[in-house]
Each structure stands twice: as structure tokens, then as C-alpha cells.
């Protein structure tokens with residue numbers, strides 16, 4: 126007679142056999158088959174990262190909230206419900222949060238829309254006064270703004286942060302309910318110093334800082350810097366970000382004004398992976414219409430041994446830079462589609478940057494490059510980072526991007542790395558079909 130635990134182990138064995146059969150299919154779409162096989166056994170909300178699917182599958186793997194009980198399974202449609210479902214950032218009880226529809230982070234607990242003016246109210250901050258106080262002609266360029274209006278700006282920023290930053294605890298799956306245009310507008314998911322988080326099937330749009338800070342010492346001419354990424358990983362481990370869409374829409378950078386001769390930038394990263402985060406798989410997302418898209422490591426002095434990230438089967442379209450900018454870590458970038466055709470005013474500076482001794486393996490990716498964009502422009506580096514890998518195509522022709530970059534640059538990319546990727550389930554050995562296959566298998570709204 127089959128006991129419940131016997132039935133469970135039979136089910137497990139059957140699921141395992143299906144996965145093994147799917148993995149045995151090599152070439153185009155193997156990872157997709159694995160996913161389908163899992164989908165037959167487990168619903169979307171309980172799915173876990175497949176074995177060997179990138180760095181997040183190493184060690185204990187990434188299961189998110191798959192073990193959540195009924196009391197920790199939530200469906201949320203408002204900001205207040207999301208905050209409640211996330212609970213305390215230090216509570217490690219497995220939880221599943223189903224996001225139904227679009228949640229506007231800039232709303233109060235009653236769901237009323239909040240504007241930048243609402244956050245500034247009571248702080249004494251005004252952009253006009255701020256610009257007057259820190260005009261380089263008056264204030265100089267040697268030090269960061271401080272006192273008066275800067276204190277007021279920081280207070281206003283803190284009020285916005287309290288509203289739009291969502292802290293994700295360990296052992297959480299956050300997933301969009303299919304068919305509901307699920308996502309978060311104007312918010313930042315903060316995955317900080319926690320392990321085992323899954324983020325899937327969500328559209329992250331319009332993450333904007335109401336209160337950019339002027340830094341006259343950033344670069345030769347100073348910069349306006351913003352605080353929020355749509356999703357930010359800081360000291361996070363075992364994170365799987367899959368089938369999400371990231372965009373600045375509806376307000377693109379072309380709408381940013383200029384102050385002190387510099388762009389008043391309200392956006393920061395789309396998905397930043399910093400502060401010794403480790404074991405991350407970023408798969409089948411769409412990154413679109415954005416400037417500083419993905420930072421891996423936020424400073425050249427991040428310690429070695431972490432920042433291991435796999436990035437595969439994503440679409441990068443209308444991205445200016447950092448797709449990604451990699452530092453320090455062992456980073457595997459494969460089977461991505463880079464469309465560097467200018468889009469919504471976003472023109473490419475470069476796609477992949479390897480610096481601070483990053484050990485990047487980039488293979489079998491596909492670049493769609495319009496006339497007028499040089500192949501040498503697709504990469505970047507500081508002379509210490511490496512990019513190794515073959516099978517990268519430019520407009521369907523396999524091309525040695527590193528050789529093209531190095532021929533045109535004085536800070537050559539190194540071409541050997543200190544590791545060989547092994548967690549590569551579903552890797553396709555050719556980039557040929559990516560422009561077709563990734564069109565319908567990436568981003569939010571695809572999973573069911």
C-alpha cells in the first residue's frame with residue numbers, strides 16, 4: 126500500500142526522471158523543456174531553480190518560499206498588502222507572495238497616490254533652493270553638498286524610501302499572477318543579507334528618485350545620482366531572478382532636465398548585485414529602455430571570492446551601459462540577445478564591462494547591431510578584467526568581440542579566466558536562433 130511519504134517519493138522520482146529526460150535533450154530550448162517538465166509537477170508558485178541552472182543552483186540551491194504553509198502564502202494587489210506579506214526582514218519562515226496586478230509603490234496605506242511634493246512636504250526641501258545653494262559658481266566643485274538644503278533633501282529622500290523600498294526576507298518567492306499584468310511601479314525590491322529568494326514574472330517600471338543628489342566630485346563635471354534600483358541585491362545569496370521585465374517607461378531619460386550642465390538622472394540600476402552578493406542566476410528577463418542597467422559589485426575593492434553570477438537567455442534592448450558591468454566575480458554570460466538599436470532615446474555606450482579583475486565568460490550571445498555602431502564599442506574594461514568565450518554573434522556572424530575591442534583600446538581585456546563554468550543546464554551551443562526564440566520566451570507575462 127502506498128503511504129503518503131511513499132507517494133511523495135514516487136512523485137519525486139517521476140519528476141526527477143522527467144527532468145533528466147529533458148536535460149538529455151541538448152541544443153535549442155533544453156532549459157525550456159526542463160522548465161516545462163517542472164511545471165507539470167509543480168505550480169508556478171512552488172517552482173524552484175532547476176539543478177545546474179547557473180550559480181544560484183550551487184550548494185543548497187534556490188527554492189525560495191516553496192515550503193511555505195498556507196498561513197505564509199499571500200496574494201497581494203496593493204502596496205500595503207505587499208508590505209504586510211513581506212513581514213519582518215529577519216523572519217526566515219518560507220513565504221510565497223503572489224502579486225496580482227500592478228502595485229504602485231508611490232501610494233499611501235489607503236492606496237492614495239503620493240507625489241514627490243508629498244514626500245518633500247514638511248522637510249523644507251525645494252529644488253529651486255537646492256540649485257541655488259549648490260550652484261558650482263557659488264558653492265564650488267570640491268566638496269559634496271552639506272547642511273541646509275542638503276539636509277532637507279536627505280530628509281525628503283528618506284520619506285520616499287520608507288514608502289517605496291520593499292525589504293525581502295530569506296526563503297521568499299515573489300511571483301506575478303499570470304494574466305494580471307503583475308508588477309511593481311516606482312519601487313525597489315531590496316534583497317539584503319538574506320539567502321534563498323526567487324523573483325519571477327513581474328514587471329518593474331518607473332523606479333524614480335524624487336530627490337537626486339548633486340555630487341560635484343563624481344567625474345570631471347559632477348553628476349546627479351539617484352538611489353533606487355528596481356531590484357537591488359546587497360550581500361544576498363542564492364537569488365533567482367527569472368522572467369521579469371525591467372523598464373524606465375513611461376518616463377524615459379530623454380525627459381530628464383539638465384542642471385549645472387549635467388543630466389538630472391532620476392534612475393539608478395535595474396538589477397544591481399553588490400556588496401558581496403553571491404550565487405545569483407538571472408534568466409529569461411527583458412531589460413529595456415534604461416541607462417545603468419546591472420552593476421555586479423559597486424566598487425573596485427569588493428572582496429574576492431563572491432559576486433558569482435550567471436546571466437542567460439535575457440533580452441537587453443535599448444540599454445546604454447552595464448549589461449552588466451562586472452567586477453571581481455566569476456560571471457557567466459550566455460545565450461543573451463543584445464539589441465543595441467537606439468530605442469526611446471537610449472543609445473548604447475557599451476554592453477559588457479569587465480573590470481576590477483572580473484572573470485567573465487561570455488559565450489554564444491547574439492548582438493543585433495545597426496549600421497553606425499562599431500563592434501569594438503560593445504565591450505569595455507579597465508585593463509584588469511577578463512572576458513573569455515566563443516560563439517558570440519554580431520548580426521548572425523560569429524565575431525571575436527574581445528579582439529575587436531582590444532584592437533581599438535589601450536586598456537585590453539584579458540582573454541583567460543581562472544574558472545570553467547559547469548552549472549550550465551540548458552546552455553545552447555549556438556547563438557543563431559536567439560533573436561527568434563527569446564522573443565516569446567522572456568520577460569514578464571510569459572509564464573503560466
Ligand code: CA
Pocket residue numbers: 352353354357393394397420
Ligand atoms: Ca544601484
Ligand code: CA
Pocket residue numbers: 530531532533534535536537
Ligand atoms: Ca589594444
